[in-house]
Amino acid sequence: MTIHFEYSKPQVIQALRYHFITRPEIRIMLILVNVFAAASILLYALGKVTAVAFLVSSFLWVMLMVSFWFIMPGLVYRRSETFQHAFSMRFEKDDFTLAHERGERSWPWSSLAEFKESPNFFHLYFDTRSFFLVPKSGCKDSDEVQELRHLLRDNIKK
Numbered sequence: 001m002t003i004h005f006e007y008s009k010p011q012v013i014q015a016l017r018y019h020f021i022t023r024p025e026i027r028i029m030l031i032l033v034n035v036f037a038a039a040s041i042l043l044y045a046l047g048k049v050t051a052v053a054f055l056v057s058s059f060l061w062v063m064l065m066v067s068f069w070f071i072m073p074g075l076v077y078r079r080s081e082t083f084q085h086a087f088s089m090r091f092e093k094d095d096f097t098l099a100h101e102r103g104e105r106s107w108p109w110s111s112l113a114e115f116k117e118s119p120n121f122f123h124l125y126f127d128t129r130s131f132f133l134v135p136k137s138g139c140k141d142s143d144e145v146q147e148l149r150h151l152l153r154d155n156i157k158k
Contacts, residue, residue: 005137
């Protein structure tokens with residue numbers, strides 16, 4: 001199976017948001033910050049903290065959300081040259097190959113630790129921080145997306 005694709009900036013930004021939000025350490029931090037924000041609202045309503053303390057905690061909450069939703073995905077997108085190229089990706093029995101105008105590289109299926117699926121992409125993880133986004137738009141139709149999904153499930157052992 002071979003697919004051809006280019007990246008769409010809005011879709012890549014959304015996929016990077018998905019990546020960050022699914023990281024366990026970020027998810028735990030977001031939960032703790034939301035609990036902290038809820039506690040600060042409650043304590044302010046009960047008159048236990050001043051308005052300044054409530055505003056500072058609200059500002060920290062907003063900055064954290066903005067950084068995970070806008071700043072981090074934007075930085076990764078701008079720093080990565082990968083998203084500016086057109087690619088071909090060939091999936092075979094023993095390996096998969098990524099190619100573009102500068103050359104190609106193959107990896108055995110065993111080099112992938114896991115894959116995740118978001119609305120527009122398959123996220124192929126080599127390790128917890130190194131991954132490659134494969135756009136579903138590279139597939140001809142929904143049947144080919146389904147075939148690729150099964151191929152990934154069969155070859156990537158969790």
